[in-house]
Amino acid sequence: MHGSHAYGRLCFEGRFYLLKRGEDIKASRLDWITILIVATLALAGWLNIYAVVYESQLDQFILDINLNSGKQILWFGISIVAVSLIMILDFRFFDSFAFGFYGIITLLLIAVLLTGTVVSGSKSWFEIGFIRFQPAEFAKFATALAIAKYLSKSQVKLDNLKSIGIVALIVGIPAALIILQGDTGSALVFGTFVIVLYREGLSPVIVIIGLVAVALFVLTLLFSPLILISALLAIGAAVLLFWLISKKVTPKKLLTLGVMIVIPIAVILSVNWVVTEVMQPHQQNRVKAFVNPEADPLGYGYNVTQSKIAIGSGGLLGKGFLEGTQTKFDFVPEQSTDFIFCTIGEEHGWIGSFILISLFVTLLLRIVFLAERQKSKFSRIYGYGVASILFFHFMVNIGMTIGLFPVIGIPLPFFSYGGSSLLAFTILIFILLKMDAHRMQVLVH
Amino acid sequence: MKDNRSLIIRFTFVIIGVIFLIKLFSIQVLDENYQLAAENNVMKGLVEYPYRGLIYDRNNKLIVYNKPVYDLMIVPREVVIGDTLNLCEHLRISKEDFRDKLAKARSYSWYKPSIFLKQLSNEDFASLQDLLVDYPGFYIIPRTVRSYPYSGMANALGYIGEISKSGLSRDSANYYRQGDYIGLSGLESKYEEPLRGKRGIKYRMVNVRGLEKGSFKKGRLDTLPKIGENLISTIDIDLQEYGETLMLGKVGSVIAIEPATGEILSFVSAPSYNPNLLTGRSYSEYYGVLSTDSLKPLYNRPLMAMYRPGSIFKIVQAMVALQEGVIQESTRLRCNRNIIGCHGPHSFENLQGAITHSCNPYFVQVSRKMINQGISEDTYEDTRIGLEKWRKHVESFGLGSPVGIDLPNEKGGMIPNVNYYDNAYSSTNWKFSNIQSIAIGEGENLVVPLQMANFAAIVANRGYYIKPHLIKSIGGSNQPLPEYQVKHYTTVDTKYFDVAVEAMAEVVRSGTGQYRAKLEGIEVCGKTGTVQNNNRPDHSVFIAFAPKDNPKIALSVYVENGGQGARAAAGIAGLMIEKYLNGCTDRTHMEDYVLRGDFIY
Structure with missing residues (x-):
């Protein structure tokens, strides 16, 4: 039904016997x-x-x-x-x-x-x-x-x-x-x-952001928000300190770090609200x-x-x-x-x-x-x-x-x-x- | 890049599978708690109660057995509430009662069976059996309650009942569960372990609502119940019944012991109750009545009622004084009624005569010799030494502490010691004249009737006793407990007892006992005791054993407010001895006298 030409070409790829029996034996x-x-x-x-x-x-x-x-x-x-x-x-x-x-x-x-x-x-x-x-x-x-x-x-x-x-x-x-x-x-x-x-x-970035959000959600349920926020701030401070010591600090890096800290905190705070209100x-x-x-x-x-x-x-x-x-x-x-x-x-x-x-x-x-x-x-x-x-x-x-x-x-x-x-x-x-x-x-x- | 992502996706699939398998391995293979929790969910042990052991008397007459009763069970879910009036009538409960019981069962469980009505009788069962066909959700399971063919011996036998909360907390072996029956008093309590046997458990599987779903692990964990051991009592139930009859209308006790073995032949506590009253459904009905009765029928007088020993104690004093060597059998002492009052016409007796005539001055003087042996020059100190010596001898007669019968709640009476008088006089400055009333069995001495019966046995045995006991064989052992096979010798040598025996024989031959305890063909030895009872009529006490040689029975009889020991108590003792040794008595006038119960004139 699709023309013998196609089958003929395909048979050279080693599927000859399949094609030969036609479309009834799909x-x-x-x-x-x-x-x-x-x-x-x-x-x-x-x-x-x-x-x-x-x-x-x-x-x-x-x-x-x-x-x-x-x-x-x-x-x-x-x-x-x-x-x-x-x-x-x-x-x-x-x-x-x-x-x-x-x-x-x-x-x-x-x-x-x-x-x-x-x-x-x-x-x-x-x-x-x-x-x-x-x-x-x-x-x-x-x-x-x-x-x-x-x-x-x-x-x-x-x-x-x-x-x-x-x-x-x-x-x-x-x-x-x-x-x-x-x-x-x-x-x-x-x-x-x-x-x-x-x-x-x-973009894997979107997937990763999604996964991180889910991870944060679960973490927030497992631990109290206060502990998580403190942990985040501690990590941020440690990174900042490392940069300062190694003198690699740039305004762009600072901004990224800020975003990386602030957004998770927002997520953490919203989870509680989602669980209780929504x-x-x-x-x-x-x-x-x-x-x-x-x-x-x-x-x-x-x-x-x-x-x-x-x-x-x-x-x-x-x-x-x-x-x-x-x-x-x-x-x-x-x-x-x-x-x-x-x-x-x-x-x-x-x-x-x-x-x-x-x-x-x-x-x-x-x-x-x-x-x-x-x-x-x-x-x-x-x-x-x-x-x-x-x-x-x-x-x-x-x-x-x-x-x-x-x-x-x-x-x-x-x-x-x-x-x-x-x-x-x-x-x-x-x-x-x-x-x-x-x-x-x-x-x- | 696309191939890369495809690989990442495949990797994710595999990783999730691996994570699951690791988690599963940890909960399925490594952690055993889940297995236990699962068994806990489905496993339900059904207890199978064995028959409680039976009790026979010494002549193999059955005195305690198990009677079938029937518990009416209910499964609320299956109950169809229709016309319940007919059922209520048969159960002899009101409609309100019915509703309450139904509500109670429902609050326990809709699916699990619970007891609707406890311990229906055979007659109830017969009338219900056909009726229940019309009442789905009700069914009957058989149980047993104790039953007693004889109406006597209730205080010795005791009773069983549901174990109390405190009883459960005392159960260190964790055998009992709530609702289990346990011996609460008497032999039922003392011999609880052999009597109860061992319950079996069938493990069943239940679903989440508690419905049964077959046997657990095909019954591999099940245990079979082990039937309780039968006991053979030392009691002669005919003698027991006779004793109870004689004590009708009186307060007191009659304890008869076979001296050679310590076996208790009769154990009468009066007034008593019919043991059948405290079984099955009637337990709750009668327990309250009996426990509030002013004559205390539940009070086990032979073990618990404490009296002054009275004149009988003079025999103990005589034995102790002989052993200590402060007098001889031939020692004669004047009946100096300035020391203490006395009775009867006598003036200058030797030891045997003093016992026979119960001479008070004689024994006060003997006691003084005993207590004040002149070991210390300080009179006070000398008295202390003498009292302690005396006390050790007296205690070897089973006095001053429980004798050790196989019944609970035995009291020990009281033999005063140095500390007692120190406290009583708030100083160590007391001497014989302060305590001389103990010499004649008054004063601070206290005994229970069992100790006096045991004392009669000691004299009968010429110096030793085997702890009196009520059970002579447990199960197939044919032996009593080991502690009832040991002879306990007093600190007084055997040779000194002859004078006591002779004196007691004389009491019955020609003394105060001759009128009511003297028997034809049996040489009875006895001693009266008339126990002062403040301003109320004296208690009548008599101890005796017979025959004089090779004695077969020793006993003590207490009749409260019965007047002189020679009357009520001696009369009963004589009849008991005659009944036991001859099997019957033809002294109907004496029976009438005792039964009439009018002893004070």
């Missing part, structure tokens, strides 16, 4: 390594979802539709249908229709604000019959597509404020709408696109729990304390499949969704955790590898978008269960129980695989 050019990892994660996740609901005293069947594990199988089916659709669609469809997706999702995000169902404090669900569906999950890949689309335009460079501003707007609109729904956790995911921007040329009580508690869960192990520190107990009790080898007690007996909240990692930690120990984390890191590296081998800018940027979204979920979800991140209610990709997230992550990754399979055809245009 699947054979899919990256099976990625698919294998994703399938492994989904299967392992499914077994763990069963482990959470398993009760030895009951006669249970893993496929029982009344159990979460049974329902998850249903979502596997739906996801496979979605994959088939993606495979049938033309690979250029996602490029052409990127803004279209983005627009539709934005409308859905607005609609859910008006007509959605409230589930555990967030008005972010549509309810159709017995199926619940959460547009925020799908906003992630739509936004990734939109960023890719915008940044792939030849005239866009990330060295001017206008481009950065437009990208910020593309990311900001769905994020803001999701915050309005009351789902701050999902909104925070959109911050991960900074990785994409960094790869595409955003954040909602439950968010404040999550921050407090992150800083010191032991302060109130039965109150705001409960989730983190119990989650660490469950994981920590797994030891090196774990208690064995279906032998966990902390997750099964409801000591850990949200065991099958946000805190699913606890089941791995408890039943499969450090070895199981090692395997799972290795799988995720391998998947992330594989996606970056795929992104880098793209011939078109669009698919490369999208690839990085996929990697950053998965990375953020991986980092925050596991990090919060072991007390390295504040509790942010987002799922572990392919692993947590939940239809919307499974479907959304499947679509996210299979769009990349579809484009990757056709990466050579881009050259034809």
Whole structure:
């Protein structure tokens, strides 16, 4: 359909047998390594979802539709249908229709604000019959597509404020709408696109400033502002003294030093204000729990304390499949969704955790590898978008269960129980695989 | 530059993974606290209480056993509040009571079972069993309470009850938990450890709401309960019951001991109570009544009531004086009633006669010889030396400190020493004439009835005793505790006791004891004591043993305000001896006399 000339040229690059079979066997050019990892994660996740609901005293069947594990199988089916659709669609469809997706999702995000169902404090669900569906999950890949689309335009460079501003707007609109729904956790995911921007040329200074701001934020929570400000002033004084002694002091240096001291102090002072005035009580508690869960192990520190107990009790080898007690007996909240990692930690120990984390890191590296081998800018940027979204979920979800991140209610990709997230992550990754399979055809245009 | 950034991004991914694995290693492998916390979360120990040991009398008659009772349990979450009137009627509680108890259970836990009504009887259980089908959330678990086929011996047996807060804090071995039952008095308390056995624990797993979820670690940590050891008492329950009957309507005690073994044959404290009153549901009902009764039925008189020893003490004085060599059996002394008053027609007795006739002047003179032996020229100093010598002898008779029965709260009485008189006279300037009333068992001497029974046993044994005890065998040991197998010799040589025995035989043969303690075919030895009681009627006291040779029973009888020892106490002692040695008595007139209880005329 794209002319034999292209295939002929490509066959000299050693892909002769692939091309010869024509476009009907697109699947054979899919990256099976990625698919294998994703399938492994989904299967392992499914077994763990069963482990959470398993009760030895009951006669249970893993496929029982009344159990979460049974329902998850249903979502596997739906996801496979979605994959088939993606495979049938033309690979250029996602490029052409990127803004279209983005627009539709934005409308859905607005609609859910008006007509959605409230589930555990967030008005972010549509309810159709017995199926619940959460547009925020799908906003992630739509936004990734939109960023890719915008940044792939030849005239866009990330060295001017206008481009950065437009990208910020593309990311900001769905994020803001999701915050309005009351789902701050999902909104925070959109911050991960900074990785994409960094790869595409955003000045590292901006990234570093951002990271320093986050670091200061955390430090301010851990220590009293007075100590931090004193420390900063002490460092400043030490630097100034060094300059004076070595007689290297210039007005420009002095100005820089001044800015480097004053701005962090401003950040430090504003953090307290943000925590007490802007954040909602439950968010404040999550921050407090992150800083010191032991302060109130039965109150705001409960989730983190119990989650660490469950994981920590797994030891090196774990208690064995279906032998966990902390997750099964409801000591850990949200065991099958946000805190699913606890089941791995408890039943499969450090070895199981090692395997799972290795799988995720391998998947992330594989996606970056795929992104880098793209011939078109669009698919490369999208690839990085996929990697950053998965990375953020991986980092925050596991990090919060072991007390390295504040509790942010987002799922572990392919692993947590939940239809919307499974479907959304499947679509996210299979769009990349579809484009990757056709990466050579881009050259034809 | 782009490749560089790609590498940085990949590096970040890997670093995060490595950080997670390091953190996980530290909490999963290096830190054991999480494992403990997890077990703490899910592990719940279910205590299985063993049966408390039973108690038999010396003839293998069961005197304490466990009776099943039933606790009505409630799980508030499962309760359906409908028509509760019927249930209330069966439980014999009011609707308000029902509501209160339900609220209490709910405030404890909605999911965990708690006791709704304690210790229902067999009859309650029968009527409830079918009814409860209609009341979900209620169920019955069996427990046991103590039960007593005989109504006697309550003060020796004691009772069990929930351990108190102070009891918990005293429990250094940390065995008991709140709500556990423990022996609170009597044998139940003294033999608590062998009686209670060892409880077992089944570890169960519970979920976050406390619902059970199967056994913990497949029961590997569980322990089985060990049933409490049975005790065999030294008590002859028939003799005990007989003694209690004789003491009806009186205040006092009857203690009978087998002299050769120190085994207590009967241990009567009057007035007493039916031990079944302090079991199960009735405990709280009756404890208050009994503890505020003006006649103090909970007061363990044989161990705790202190009396002056009275004339009986003259035998001790005689033995001590003989041992010290200040008199001989043949020593005759004038009954000089200018020294101290006396009774009966006698004037110039030897030692045996003086004991038999309870001659006061004789023993005051003997005591003076004993106390003032002329060791020091200073009369005061001489008295001090003599008193200490005397006291050491007297204490070897088990007087002045607790004898060591296997019951709690035993009192030791009092034998005055030098310090006592120094304090009493606020100086060291006192001499025999100041303290001479101790010579005849009045004055500062105090004894408890158990010590007097033990004293009778000492004379019966001609000079030694084994600590009186109530338990002769614990579990399969067939032996009492080691301390009840040791002979304690007095400081008086055996040969001197013959005169005491002869004198006591004479008391019953022809003296004050002849009217009520003399038995046909059994040679009883006895001594009356009439204990002055300020301005109230005297206490009637009698000690005795029988037969004279190879004695089988020694006893002391105290009847408060019973007048002369020859009346109430001697009568009861005679009947007890007859009952024990012959198995029965046909002296119904004596029984009537004792039961009528009108001794002062």
